[in-house]
Amino acid sequence: MSITKETLEKHLKDPAIFCCRREKGLVISAADLEDPGLFEDMQDAGLLTLSPDGLRIEQVIGATLLKDVEALTPITRDVIDRVNEVGEEKAHEIKAKEEKEVKEVKNVVESGGDGMIHIEIGKAEKFEGLKLCVPVFSQGNAPAAPEAKSDEKLGEKTVIRQLLKKHIKIKDVKLGKETKIKDGVITIDKSIVERAVKEDGLCKSLELEVIHPSNRHIYTETIMDICPIATKVEGELGQGVTKVADGVVFMLTGVDEDGVQVHEFGSSEGYLDEKMFFGHPGCADENDIIIRCHAVIQRLSGMTRPGPFAAHKCQDYIIQAVREQLKDYDGEVVREEVCEDVRRVGNPRVVLVKEIMGQGAMHDNIICPLEPCGVLGGQKNVDCGNVPIILTPNQVRDGSIHALTCIGPATKEMTRHYIREPLVEGLAADSELDLIGVVFIGSPQVNDEKLWVSERLGSMLETLDLDGVIITTEGFGNNHIDFIQHIGQAGKRNIPVVGVSFCAYQGQLVVGNEYATAMVEENMDKGGFENDIAGCSCVTTEVAARAIQMLKNRMAGVEVKPAQKKWNNDVINANNRLLGLPETKLVESGTLH
């Protein structure tokens, strides 16, 4: 692979190696040389042996080749007509100059006497040398001299809509004869399971059980989902008022009639206290009461699409009964959370792209159901063809995604994750950015379709006129094809991009491209495996903070150093320290597949 002039300038002092076979008479340029960033890997793979007689890039540029030379061969004195004389300083000079230019970000906004506002931006990654002339709107004869816009006004917040989330205190949950909420206690009619199970023929039985925080050392079948109890009391998803039960969540577990775990692929059956990362966004919190809804689905349907869906649908029938009670319950409000969809015109326009599973079996998501985190009324992203769908940050924070993806639960985002997604929260709150929206894109099963949906995402990113993108994925393996493709879609349009994923050891990328150079790791397993602790390695507040900072660096032209050649948690913690974040402590799960 040849290199660009920019790469060449960064690597003047590195060894000069031909990327491909080159013939006698060639005048050597960047296009003929291999990227020094790859040398370490190539040496590891036995593809390249560096020679002490090899020349540096700065010594060979412009020289003429005297004989044919094979690919990946160091260029030595005997094969070229001349060696450039260069001092040690030259490279540093160039580098110093580059740095200076990058840091000179100067915005000038002024109004002139010709009825136009003239904006001149000195140098920034995307606006280099840009001049804009904007007409000054005026109704009268004399052009009104508008107030010069100050820097403070750029990025001023305009609220598009508000969502109020009222968190209602729940002290206890009981199973009884009718479903009601009174004095902070939810009672669920025990016999509701008999009606719920009729919602889908593939669901054979349902069982409810209340698990208190003090009693978590109990056996559980694999965790299929953690779902909050939230309901609309005013407006539609993303606006108005939503009530969320505080201190309680539903947990869906499931097996088939033969006792085989649904989601048998890193399933999380075992002792509950050991099988969930309590406190992570998708999980139950330390003090949450858990209502376990255990489903038994039809034999052999666990690894097909309708089976797991049946379990989710039947559980939703039960949750809906509780939602109906919550609507009318005027209990203690422990927290009022105001969420805003805003525009901050003048700030960098960014979107968050979330790649979600879309391959059938249990790899599906329900988008925009009628109730927050619900099932009814939503569309399955597999049925939507996995195409990118854009939601407002408020819609996401109001439970627009119901996740059916909890296979390999350590690296998947459960339903609760989305209603409190740290990247959505972080980007929406950041006064230096303008979060345009959150794109959900499914990961299809077929390679051609992966590329197809990624092309659609590329067009969307382009038309949104973006300054930056953060792309996340869940799981690892085939979804990384799409993930890397998506990063490429942004990268080739010169949109600064940061990728966020679980990779570590087991999930190391299976494909890559030249744009995947600002990447954030989600792993929290000691061995770097996808362990069987639900919600262990996913987007956390710390992951989000690193990703957002990396994106800002990229947009401002501040270097993000290249990754080491192997997963190393020290790199992650070095980044954490730079940002004043707590250390990423890895969990010893004993996983060693």
Add this chain to the structure above:
Amino acid sequence: MRLTTVEGMQSEIFVPVTPKPVFTELKKPLSECKVAFITAGGIHKKDQKPFNTSGDFSYRTIPFDTPSDQLMVTHGGFDNSDINKDVNAMFPIDRLHELVKEGFIGSLPEETYTFMGGGGNVEKFMNETGPEIARKLKAQGVDIVLCTGGCGTCHRSATIVTRCCEQEGMSCVVIAALPPIARQQGAPRITAPHVPIGSNAGEPNNIPQQTAIIKESLEWVRDCPSFNQTKVLPYEYRHNV
């Protein structure tokens, strides 16, 4: 534009490079070759221990005279319904017997080896499982090895084991539903039918399609000019999950 920047941050995830080429040229006509078929798609005999679906570097020995209805799949990385209908969609054992009968290939070895490559431990497959499978196939006089992956990391594991076989002196091809992975991981040869993961060797019960995919993959073993080349096969199957 005012952005807070922080100097000194480092990217946390590395991007792989394609490993060293391995390539064994086929020197016999296909009709004289002994052809093995391995798979990372989690196929095993019904009476064998199922794979650990969250990651497993062990393998199962499958005698080639095993009736296809005695085989099953244990794999969590994709929708299993196609293989439940017809195991030949991943491991086309019936088609291989037909090709011997037809004289398209010479023979099959007595036994072959299957594994579940999903979430596969790279070093274990590279240093233990792969070389062991390669030695056992070579010892049976195998000339050609065909291989299917299943899910994404299956393709990685499949490619690693296939590379071990190529290294051992057999000519191999990965029949890939996810060709970018096979390519990046350094498969010696790749064929790419338009199929979903889970039916890597063709639509269940579609005998002509399965046969064509195997035949053209074998021809690619014969005709592929150099390391890591892909041939796209003109067969399409869409699985409505």
